Every structure is written in C-alpha cells, then in structure tokens.
Amino acid sequence: MSSLPVCAILDDYQNAALAVADWSALEGRVELRRFGAHLGGEEEVAAALQGVEVVVAMRERTPFPASLFARLPDLKQLITTGARNRSIDLEAARAHGVLVTHTRSAGNPAAELAWAGMLAALRNIPAEVQNFRDGGPWQQGLGRSADGKRLGILGLGKLGAKCARFGQAFGMKVAGWTRTDLPARAEALGIMPLPLEQLFETSDVVMIQMSLVPETRGFVTPELLALMKPDALLVNTSRGPIVDEPALIAALEAGRIGGAVLDVFGTEPLPQDHPFRRLTNVLPTPHIGYVTEENYRVYYADAVENIVAWLDGAPVRVMG
Known part of the structure; x- marks a missing residue:
C-alpha cells in the first residue's frame, strides 16, 4: 500500500487534468486520484476523500463548508482553480489547519x-x-x-x-x-x-x-x-x-x-x-464560461506548482 500523500483531482469532467499539464514533478512524491464525475453531496464527498491530504478543486463545483472540513481530518492543502472561490469557507479551513491556495487563469x-x-x-x-x-x-x-x-x-x-x-x-x-x-x-x-x-x-x-x-x-x-x-x-x-x-x-x-x-x-x-x-x-450551456484549453493549462500547471511548493515547505499563491 502506498505511503505517499494522496492528491484528489475533483470534477475533471473532460478528463483533461492529466493531459493538459505536466505532472511529472510529483512522481514518487504524491499519489494522484482523479474523479471524472461529480461526487455528489457532502456525505459522498466526505466518504470519497478520507485519507486524502491534497485536493485540487475545479472552481466551485464542489463546495467546502465548515462541516466538510470537520470530516476531513487528513486534508492539508486545498487548491482551487482560479483566484477566487466563494464555496470554500476560508475561516473554517484555517481553523482545521488546511492551507488553501489558488491558481491563475488565462484571459476572460x-x-x-x-x-x-x-x-x-x-x-x-x-x-x-x-x-x-x-x-x-x-x-x-x-x-x-x-x-x-x-x-x-x-x-x-x-x-x-x-x-x-x-x-x-x-x-x-x-x-x-x-x-x-x-x-x-x-x-x-x-x-x-x-x-x-x-x-x-x-x-x-x-x-x-x-x-x-x-x-x-x-x-x-x-x-x-x-x-x-x-x-x-x-x-x-x-x-x-x-x-x-x-x-x-x-x-x-x-x-x-x-x-x-x-x-x-x-x-x-x-x-x-x-x-x-x-x-x-x-x-x-452547462457552466462552460471558464472551460477552455488555455485556461485549463494554466489551472493545472499552477496546481502542480502549488503542490510542489507545499511539499518543499514554501507554499505559493496562498488565499486568505
């Protein structure tokens, strides 16, 4: 059984996350788990993310309220694509010792x-x-x-x-x-x-x-x-x-x-x-305003950088 920290990539509807960015910097350092479908409500999300230390969330598709942070004791870093995410309770994240970081985006x-x-x-x-x-x-x-x-x-x-x-x-x-x-x-x-x-x-x-x-x-x-x-x-x-x-x-x-x-x-x-x-x-249309190849390349490349920086003890793009 792997002893590496687990990183969950959520709501990757287009199966694009691993294809549009280079994740090789995480080889031997993190175990990746990709979820291509929406996990559902809080019960399903909490069950799926047990033991997960890093989560890459796609925009606001999966909310992270205080009640969910309380059910994820192993979570250490939550990455949101984009610079803002109003579905993440930043105060609760801090209270539970979760570092929340963000990515940049490409244009508008x-x-x-x-x-x-x-x-x-x-x-x-x-x-x-x-x-x-x-x-x-x-x-x-x-x-x-x-x-x-x-x-x-x-x-x-x-x-x-x-x-x-x-x-x-x-x-x-x-x-x-x-x-x-x-x-x-x-x-x-x-x-x-x-x-x-x-x-x-x-x-x-x-x-x-x-x-x-x-x-x-x-x-x-x-x-x-x-x-x-x-x-x-x-x-x-x-x-x-x-x-x-x-x-x-x-x-x-x-x-x-x-x-x-x-x-x-x-x-x-x-x-x-x-x-x-x-x-x-x-x-x-199914909330595709931000769903472009150019945007996803920036999102996931930055997510990799955020994880590497966190592993190295020098986190970047910290929210709040």
Missing part, C-alpha cells in the same frame, strides 16, 4: 461565452442548426442584428468592461450600471450610465456581469424582470443566484421576455427535470 473566456451566446440567441443559431440537421425547410426564421441595439450591462468590472468593448465593436448602443462609482466607470468605457430600472426598461439585451456576494444574491428581482421589453434578451454567465430563478422561469414560460442565455444555475449540475432544460426560449 467567460466574457467570450456571454458574447457567443448572445449572438447565437439573436440569430436563432441553435434552432437553425437543428432544423438544418433534421432536413427541414432551407430557411425558417428571422434573426436579429446586434448592430444598433441597446446593450445594458449590469456590473462594470473586468468582465463587464470587456463585454462593453465587444458591444461597441459590434455597433451596439452600450449602457451600464454598477454598484459603485457608476459615472467614472461609464466615462472610462465611453458608455452611457443608466439608473438600474431604466437599464432594464430600455435595453434590448441585459447582460449580467456581477460577482455573487450576499448583496447580489437575488439582485435581479421579479420587479426588474417585469420592466424588460417583451423581446429583450437576458444573458447571465456570472452566477445563477444573482437572478430570482422562479421569477425568470415564470417570465420565460409566459413569454413576457424574448429569451435568456444562461450558463449558470442555482443548482449545478442542473436537475434533469428542470424547466430550463425544456424551455425553447432558453439557450442553456
């Missing part, structure tokens, strides 16, 4: 996915592709152009700013709202600052680019959704709980808004019977 691929989803929805690309494959009529619908439409961006941080520049490049009338210093941020981007309600009332596309913090949970309320134009599109590639999910489902089912592009959900993986899986005015 989530902004690219938001843009790709918006364009696909405006031009009805998923329906057109399916009709094409099914041998239906050569053309069946009318798409809409982004040029000249108002793009309202909720949140003007790094991702919001990138999407604002995308909008400008596509000839959109870009407006924005953010919780802090709206006039200065809007001026720096060359976009129109709008009050929150006016942004929802007047935008053809409302794009959410906010972080999930206690103040933004449920931020997009039923009242804000009710202000949207009947043909407006809601794009959310940030975090599912920012939007009141039952209210969004009701608006989509009633056809009160034009549609939604969603890459994030309150529960992930999304249950098979969830309305978002059947609604034809939803363009859903």
Whole structure:
C-alpha cells in the first residue's frame, strides 16, 4: 500500500487534468486520484476523500463548508482553480489547519461565452442548426442584428468592461450600471450610465456581469424582470443566484421576455427535470464560461506548482 500523500483531482469532467499539464514533478512524491464525475453531496464527498491530504478543486463545483472540513481530518492543502472561490469557507479551513491556495487563469473566456451566446440567441443559431440537421425547410426564421441595439450591462468590472468593448465593436448602443462609482466607470468605457430600472426598461439585451456576494444574491428581482421589453434578451454567465430563478422561469414560460442565455444555475449540475432544460426560449450551456484549453493549462500547471511548493515547505499563491 502506498505511503505517499494522496492528491484528489475533483470534477475533471473532460478528463483533461492529466493531459493538459505536466505532472511529472510529483512522481514518487504524491499519489494522484482523479474523479471524472461529480461526487455528489457532502456525505459522498466526505466518504470519497478520507485519507486524502491534497485536493485540487475545479472552481466551485464542489463546495467546502465548515462541516466538510470537520470530516476531513487528513486534508492539508486545498487548491482551487482560479483566484477566487466563494464555496470554500476560508475561516473554517484555517481553523482545521488546511492551507488553501489558488491558481491563475488565462484571459476572460467567460466574457467570450456571454458574447457567443448572445449572438447565437439573436440569430436563432441553435434552432437553425437543428432544423438544418433534421432536413427541414432551407430557411425558417428571422434573426436579429446586434448592430444598433441597446446593450445594458449590469456590473462594470473586468468582465463587464470587456463585454462593453465587444458591444461597441459590434455597433451596439452600450449602457451600464454598477454598484459603485457608476459615472467614472461609464466615462472610462465611453458608455452611457443608466439608473438600474431604466437599464432594464430600455435595453434590448441585459447582460449580467456581477460577482455573487450576499448583496447580489437575488439582485435581479421579479420587479426588474417585469420592466424588460417583451423581446429583450437576458444573458447571465456570472452566477445563477444573482437572478430570482422562479421569477425568470415564470417570465420565460409566459413569454413576457424574448429569451435568456444562461450558463449558470442555482443548482449545478442542473436537475434533469428542470424547466430550463425544456424551455425553447432558453439557450442553456452547462457552466462552460471558464472551460477552455488555455485556461485549463494554466489551472493545472499552477496546481502542480502549488503542490510542489507545499511539499518543499514554501507554499505559493496562498488565499486568505
């Protein structure tokens, strides 16, 4: 039986972790265990990780609350891909003697996915592709152009700013709202600052680019959704709980808004019977905003470096 410390690689859905990085620096020093499927709830996670000293977690797919740390007495280092992970209780980690480290990332691929989803929805690309494959009529619908439409961006941080520049490049009338210093941020981007309600009332596309913090949970309320134009599109590639999910489902089912592009959900993986899986005015993707080859190469190369540094007694990229 191996006496090496065990490193568990979690939620490696694409079987990519060992392929995109060089793990040879850990040969003879660490035993690797890869989990390709989501382990499940806390009971399953705790059972699977008994005896594990190092965990490489993929973003927020597997939460690490205080109750889980208490059930993992052998855990010494928890690595999260990316610079932030709100599903890890850092205070509990410290209390249980667990070092939490992070990795870097490559660019802002989530902004690219938001843009790709918006364009696909405006031009009805998923329906057109399916009709094409099914041998239906050569053309069946009318798409809409982004040029000249108002793009309202909720949140003007790094991702919001990138999407604002995308909008400008596509000839959109870009407006924005953010919780802090709206006039200065809007001026720096060359976009129109709008009050929150006016942004929802007047935008053809409302794009959410906010972080999930206690103040933004449920931020997009039923009242804000009710202000949207009947043909407006809601794009959310940030975090599912920012939007009141039952209210969004009701608006989509009633056809009160034009549609939604969603890459994030309150529960992930999304249950098979969830309305978002059947609604034809939803363009859903399974939280792939950060899932690119370039990003994964950085994630896992840094994870290897973090483990080596920890083994050598000089940890790097420590959180908290």
